[in-house]
Amino acid sequence: MAIIEVDRLAKSYGGRTVLDGVSFAVEEGEIFGLLGPNGAGKTTTVECVEGLRRPDGGRVRVAGRDPATDRRRVTPILGVQLQHSDLQDKLTVREALELYGAFYPHPADRRELAGRLGLDDLLDRRFGTLSGGQKQRLFIALALIGRPRVVVLDELTTGLDPNARRDTWELIDGLRDDGVTILLVTHFMEEAQRLCDRVAVLRSGVLAALDTPAGLIEHARNATVVSFTPSRPPGDDALAALPALRTVRRADDGRLVVSGTDATVEALMSLLARDGITAHNLRVESATLDDAYLDLTRGEH
Numbered sequence: 001m002a003i004i005e006v007d008r009l010a011k012s013y014g015g016r017t018v019l020d021g022v023s024f025a026v027e028e029g030e031i032f033g034l035l036g037p038n039g040a041g042k043t044t045t046v047e048c049v050e051g052l053r054r055p056d057g058g059r060v061r062v063a064g065r066d067p068a069t070d071r072r073r074v075t076p077i078l079g080v081q082l083q084h085s086d087l088q089d090k091l092t093v094r095e096a097l098e099l100y101g102a103f104y105p106h107p108a109d110r111r112e113l114a115g116r117l118g119l120d121d122l123l124d125r126r127f128g129t130l131s132g133g134q135k136q137r138l139f140i141a142l143a144l145i146g147r148p149r150v151v152v153l154d155e156l157t158t159g160l161d162p163n164a165r166r167d168t169w170e171l172i173d174g175l176r177d178d179g180v181t182i183l184l185v186t187h188f189m190e191e192a193q194r195l196c197d198r199v200a201v202l203r204s205g206v207l208a209a210l211d212t213p214a215g216l217i218e219h220a221r222n223a224t225v226v227s228f229t230p231s232r233p234p235g236d237d238a239l240a241a242l243p244a245l246r247t248v249r250r251a252d253d254g255r256l257v258v259s260g261t262d263a264t265v266e267a268l269m270s271l272l273a274r275d276g277i278t279a280h281n282l283r284v285e286s287a288t289l290d291d292a293y294l295d296l297t298r299g300e301h
């Protein structure tokens with residue numbers, strides 16, 4: 001069942017359209033990524049899901065409720081980590097967890113949550129003295145304190161060092177195991193590829209693509225590129241007949257560069273074996289979500 005429904009969402013600021021008919025549905029238990037260049041409308045979309053902004057057109061539902069008009073019902077099930085959050089400098093980490101926990105009828109165990117986010121040594125530290133990464137981890141903890149069914153994480157790991165980023169990914173994996181639905185805004189393709197079941201790519205306020213990471217990669221212009229120096233050249237006709245072939249290029253140094261999909265590479269290997277051709281210095285490169293994303297958003301910032 002879809003727990004988040006976004007249907008033909010439209011939003012303008014001062015007459016300038018920033019969302020123009022965006023539709024997607026997030027299934028319960030799914031990790032759904034929202035990608036796109038700066039200014040594409042990601043934050044505006046999640047703010048509409050959170051009920052912080054009212055759409056100018058279209059419909060948003062969280063667990064069947066309108067988050068803008070039915071906040072009383074939506075707030076208890078929705079955890080939110082805002083992109084630009086702030087707390088009073090004098091508040092300690094412990095006080096922040098207690099304060100936010102008090103908003104919910106059945107808050108998470110504060111100690112356990114602090115432990116999971118590496119905050120246990122920081123409980124008595126004041127917010128104003130925390131580093132950027134420590135603040136970020138606290139905001140993630142605050143998003144989770146109410147044991148939400150749905151969590152919206154806007155730029156989850158921006159500002160975290162590589163170790164903290166990996167720890168956070170493990171935390172998200174743990175939430176997935178608990179059946180929590182996650183809407184994740186990110187600029188990190190590795191993060192999206194690692195965590196998301198499906199991703200939507202926004203471009204200038206419209207949906208440019210919606211698929212699994214593997215599905216998007218499959219559609220990258222050069223999904224798989226194989227290059228090698230053949231012991232003798234394979235026939236042009238046989239190469240042209242390879243399934244899902246995209247390009248064939250003979251480099252100046254004699255290397256043959258073939259791009260297509262995994263099926264192209266498998267057929268090429270069979271062709272070489274059949275014709276007794278040896279592939280020297282064979283290299284196979286698979287496209288990443290980064291490649292697919294760049295294809296989809298090329299020309300944008």
Ligand SMILES: Nc1ncnc2c1ncn2[C@@H]1O[C@H](COP(=O)(O)OP(=O)(O)OP(=O)(O)O)[C@@H](O)[C@H]1O
Pocket residue numbers: 013014018036037038039040041042043044045
């Ligand atoms: N309150 C506002 N008033 C006017 N324009 C706004 C407002 N909030 C956002 N915008 C504009 O709407 C567009 C979409 O912004 P939004 O923050 O949703 O994009 P984004 O995809 O989240 O970008 P980023 O990756 O930079 O966070 C941008 O051009 C932005 O300048």
